[in-house]
Amino acid sequence: MEKVTNNAYKAHCLVLSYPTQGHLNPMLEFSRRLEHKGVKVTLVTTRSMSKTIHKEASSIALETISDGFDEGGIAHAESIQAYLERFWQVGSQTLAELLEKLSSSGNPVDCMVYDAFLPWALDVAKKFGLVGAVFFTQSCAVHNIYYHVNKGLLKLPLSEAEILLPGLPPVQPQDMPSFIYDLITYPAVTDMLVSQFSNVDKADWVLCNTLYELEPEVVDWMTEIWPLRTIGPTIPSMFLDKRIKDDKDYGFCIFKPNSDACMKWLNNHPKGSVIYVSFGSLATLNAEQMEELAWGLRMSNSYFLWVVRASEKAKLPKNFVEETSEKGLVVHWCPQLEVLTHEAVGCFVTHCGWNSTLEALSLGVPMVAVPQWTDQPTNAKYIIDVWKIGLKATADEKGLVKREAIENCIREIMEGKRGKEIVKNAYKWKTLAKEAVDQGGSSDKNIQEFVTKLVHS
Structure with a gap:
């Protein structure tokens, strides 16, 4: 019209x-x-x-x-x-x-x-x-x-x-x-x-x-x-x-995205090779969880683009950004839709907020679910068991998601047998969302x- x-x-x-x-x-x-x-x-x-x-x-x-x-x-x-x-x-x-x-x-x-x-x-x-x-x-x-x-x-x-x-x-x-x-x-x-x-x-x-x-x-x-x-x-x-x-x-956005830096960096990486990590505009991780996530990314040996809001940056492990600069890019905010659409992105480590879930599903991106609070645990349940478009990095008895859990989920989606099935399902939901x-x-x-x-x- x-x-x-x-x-x-x-x-x-x-x-x-x-x-x-x-x-x-x-x-x-x-x-x-x-x-x-x-x-x-x-x-x-x-x-x-x-x-x-x-x-x-x-x-x-x-x-x-x-x-x-x-x-x-x-x-x-x-x-x-x-x-x-x-x-x-x-x-x-x-x-x-x-x-x-x-x-x-x-x-x-x-x-x-x-x-x-x-x-x-x-x-x-x-x-x-x-x-x-x-x-x-x-x-x-x-x-x-x-x-x-x-x-x-x-x-x-x-x-x-x-x-x-x-x-x-x-x-x-x-x-x-x-x-x-x-x-x-x-x-x-x-x-x-x-x-x-x-x-x-x-x-x-x-x-x-x-x-x-x-x-x-x-x-x-x-x-x-x-x-x-x-x-x-x-x-x-x-x-x-x-x-x-x-x-x-x-x-409308509360945070100014580092659009150019993100897109230039992604353009230099092969198809499906990058892990995108973001926990939205509200969720906060404690320093211990931040460290486990950082090590999980490092141990996965994949390229990663990690959104760490300015208010959260002090929780990153010391020298992490410098030591992983060959593999990763850490930014304060990024244009999430453009990132998820980019062919270099193979997987999304997410808090499972509903908007992020719908975006990943609509753009056909497999997810590693790390739910934090509010509706996110229920969204994660559907992502894993109903729509079958991701894996959950399960927390231990103290509520901490350990580095090994994060690494295993990333590797399974990027390299494993279940990952292939998840990619197929993600494509199906992408088509249905558009329709x-x-x-x-x-x-x-x-x-x-x-x-x-x-x-x-």
Whole structure:
């Protein structure tokens, strides 16, 4: 579709994201899909988040609301609980003010797509008579687990050795999201994740960043309860169906990537020879785990490109960068999609965040799973046992993933028999991911249905 002029838009949708990179990216990509189908989109994040991101030129308008901590967001709150309560109070008020501003400036909003982490946004949407669509940024499997806790159907603390839930394979407690398995460390986060379902029954739509083919059983089960539609993977179009020509990257990033250095380095290495290592924008490893990972890479004797955020660099073993410069490149941040697409990359050592998982799966890259917390253990379970596109570097009884485990997984994927099967499976999922968002694919049809009903509502 050609670019639409302002007065030719079919409807106006406000898209509200929770203020982290991992939530903003998929919601921005969904916004681009909507815009491509003729919907005007205003993307909304917090004032504190907007100050930290590098924004590239985009036809999608960016507006902000307040979380009550405009100078520093959650880092300035005394606790997670205090932040979430203040965000609810101030966010509701400033969101209502934004809706009024847009209405009085001749751009009234018809629909609000809101992040599931912010259920109070639906109450604001309904006060203004808007269509309300909740957007789940994690997998359907993970949300099914939280739903069962919310309804009291899955009792905490977990007491069974194996947990059976509809639509899911049998899972052990350690395969569950960390906030369900460990109730002590972040009780406020557990409450927030479970309360995503507090008013979901009042939403007009439930949108999930996955593709039907990836989780058919759980999607079918959840669709019996809600008007759920899969709309993913939310990855820039030029890496999938290539129908949105200027959609080459996410367009927002907290960290400036070392793009030239990464790509030049990769260009000098043979096909499938490089291990790419990244633990995303939030996960932190302790110094002992960092050392084991460093030695695992070294012992694998493979080339590696390792993303170590500036805040984490002090944890690297002494002289590691210098001593491994023949084999490896360590950078603060890199353009992950471009790296994963590069033919030199043969394997991705990942924390299994949902965005990274979808990116690797959509680009056909085998994974070594080293899950840390939140939804990552559940994603790892699916990567290994359901989609069969990776191996898990298993932690010991102290929770430490030893160097030998990392080395063995890398060698198996790069050189072993199982590695060949994993590469074959990865290619299959790459094809299915592209088909889902291409014209007439499962996710494309769902987005089209959402737009059609929005226009005629």
